Amino acid sequence: MPELIFNGKRIDIAVGETLLAAIARAGEAAHSVASSCPGAGRCKECIVQVLAGSDALSDWTQAESFLRHHSDSEVAVHRLACQARITRADAVVRVEAFKRKLDIAMNGRAAADTFDPWITRDGARLLCDGKEFGNHAGSIHGLAVDVGTTTCVLHLVDLSTGDTLDMRAFENPQRFGGSDVIHRISYDGHNPGQLHRTIIAYLNREIRSLPVDPNGIVALVVAGNPTMRDLFFGIDVRSIGQSPFMSATQADILAGRRRSTAVWTGGQELGIDIHPQGRVYGMPLISNHVGADTAAVLATLPLNDRPFMMIDIGTNTEVVAGCESRLLAASCAAGPAFEGGRLGCGIAACEGAITRMRRRPDGWDLSLIGNGPARGICGSGLVDILAELRRTEEIDVLGRFDDGETRVTVADSPPLHFTRSDASELAQTKAAIGLGQAVLLRHLGIGPGDLRAYYLAGAFANHIDLESGRRIGLLLPVPDGHVVRIGNASVEGAKGVLRSRSCRDRIEGLVRQIEHLELEKEPDFFDLFAEMTQLQPISA
Incomplete structure (x- = not known):
């Protein structure tokens, strides 16, 4: 056999x-x-x-x-x-x-709040907001953790000084449950608790490798979209995957059973290898699929009377727009296409991924991660190939090749092709993201030219070519001078909350003020979506 x-x-x-x-x-x-x-x-x-x-x-x-x-x-x-x-x-x-070495954004725009930790020490007594919860005689530390659908990043912080001592990143090990939140929710429904146990096990492995005594880690702040955050805490996520698509913590607020979607528990309860009484804080959600990761990003931004938009492009893209007096938020069901999913040519940002592409008469100029052969095209490269094929008029606004062909060759060894099917998948993903931005601006009664800042969050945004993004209608027609790339602002916001009681309390209040828009309830949703599938700039 x-x-x-x-x-x-x-x-x-x-x-x-x-x-x-x-x-x-x-x-x-x-x-x-x-x-x-x-x-x-x-x-x-x-x-x-x-x-x-x-x-x-x-x-x-x-x-x-x-x-x-x-x-x-x-x-x-x-x-x-x-x-x-x-x-x-x-x-x-x-x-x-296959062990992939992903190109992961480990830091970004930092929160500006003054160092004012809510975890302190009086002698050997550990205090949380002034109340004793345990004892530890040595140095005390905290972890800020950003649990993304694809990657996880953690920062180790000295809670006596506020200094960042170490940073770690790894691919989210829950990917065996699927590449997007819908598949993860389905997997968890059939295998309750497995995804939770897996992320905790991998986190513990990272904790044991840190240059400090794990028993001295007395606080954890966790950010993530609603599904990732709730899976981390072992909360049933089935309600996020069915109408009205909300976390059990949000449902509890509507039922009057709790005041905040934030989650508090202890390290021992979650099985995390930190101080047994260490406090673990899950940042509050905004609403529905707009989660604690978006709240964390907002912790890093200056909120005033100047209109802004923040977009974090991923499998579940979040958009926030407005100013201090009124903020709107929406989630866009983008799917994993810009992370390589569902594409014949797609790949995550790992060894062999094409990150940048420029068309030339006899082929392509390519930039890759690593020194090996091209194995696929990751997000920034996918934006480039769409934009370049539009620039040379090899495809029309619907992604159709002008000569009746069904694909274009990117590399010969190994063979790599970009197909009509790939273009169609990316067009639908791009449409979901563009629609979210357009609807928020419409509800605010402003246009792209009124934005004083256009924040691009996440690893994808760090590498995307702005002109390519505008040419295909992925990004708004905002001048380069108003575009601010803020990297992994989610982990930075979580760290800001870890370092500052006032930052934590400010975000707890802010999430209650944000208006959430359900894009699919727009009366012209389908017309807008169809318009946004076209590979052309968004109207100013």
Whole structure:
């Protein structure tokens, strides 16, 4: 009988069976391989590295073309586990989960609040807002944690001085439950608690590697979208995935059972390897799918009477606009396309990802992460290829190739193509994001030219070419001088809350004042969405 050795564990596998089907029987080890299709070769998440026995696997499929190298290549063999099948009864195939080294934004615009920690020490007595909660004689520290759908970042802070001592980042290990929040919610419904346990286990691994005594970590502040934050705290997320799409904490407010969507608990209750009585604070949500990560970003921004817009582009894109007297917020169901999901040519920002593209008569000028061959196109590169193909009029505003072709070649070895289907998927993602911005401006009664600041948050925003973004209608027609890239402002806002009682209290009040707009309830939603799918600048 064939044998599969996955991450060192032996698994029986049948001839004709996919690697993914067998890996699913590997217990906890199976969680290192993700799939959102599932098993259809569309999400491109279930990549494994084949260490031995590749000759006993089925031929490459079209879905795997982005991974294929010439036969004389010395590059390691990678396959999609859902596509590769065992072909021989005597096969012994050894594979490992593909470990991606992502380009992660670890810091950004800092909160400006004065250092005024709500966790202090009086001798050995630990105090939270002046009330004793434990004892520790040594130095005391805190962690600010940004739990994103794709990546996680944490900052270690000295609570005696406010100084940042260390920063760590890693890919969110929950990706085996899917690449977006909808898939994570569904997975958690069928496997309650597994995603929660996984993120806590990975966080504990990072904590143990920090240059301080874990017992001296006495406070944690957590930011994340509603699904990521609630999964971290072990809160049932099913209500976020069904109408009216809100966290159980928001539902409790509406029912009069609590005053804030913020979450307070202890490290011991969550199984986090910090001081047993350490305080863990989940930042408050704004509303529905606009979460604590957006609240954290707002903690870093100057709010005054000058109109601004903040956009954090990700699988769940959030937009906030207005000024001190009135703030509006909305979430845009963008999906994972700009992070490489659902695209034949797409890839996350990791080794081999194309980050920048310029069209030339005989091909492309490409910028890549790392020194290896091009394996796919990540977010900033995807914006560029759409913009360049529009500039050269090789595709029209609907993403159709002008010569009747269905794809354009980006690289020959390994073969990489951008297709009509890729353009269509990106156009719909772009439409969701553009629509959110346009609706908020309409409700405020202002235009792009009235914005005094246009804040772009997140790793994607750090690299996107502004002109390319404007050309395809992803970004508003705002002058470069008003555009401010603020990086990972979510973790910086969480750190601001950790360092400052006044910052924490200010954000608790601010989230109650923000008006949330449900975009799909706009009377002309479908007309607006159809208009925004066109690859052209947003009207000024």
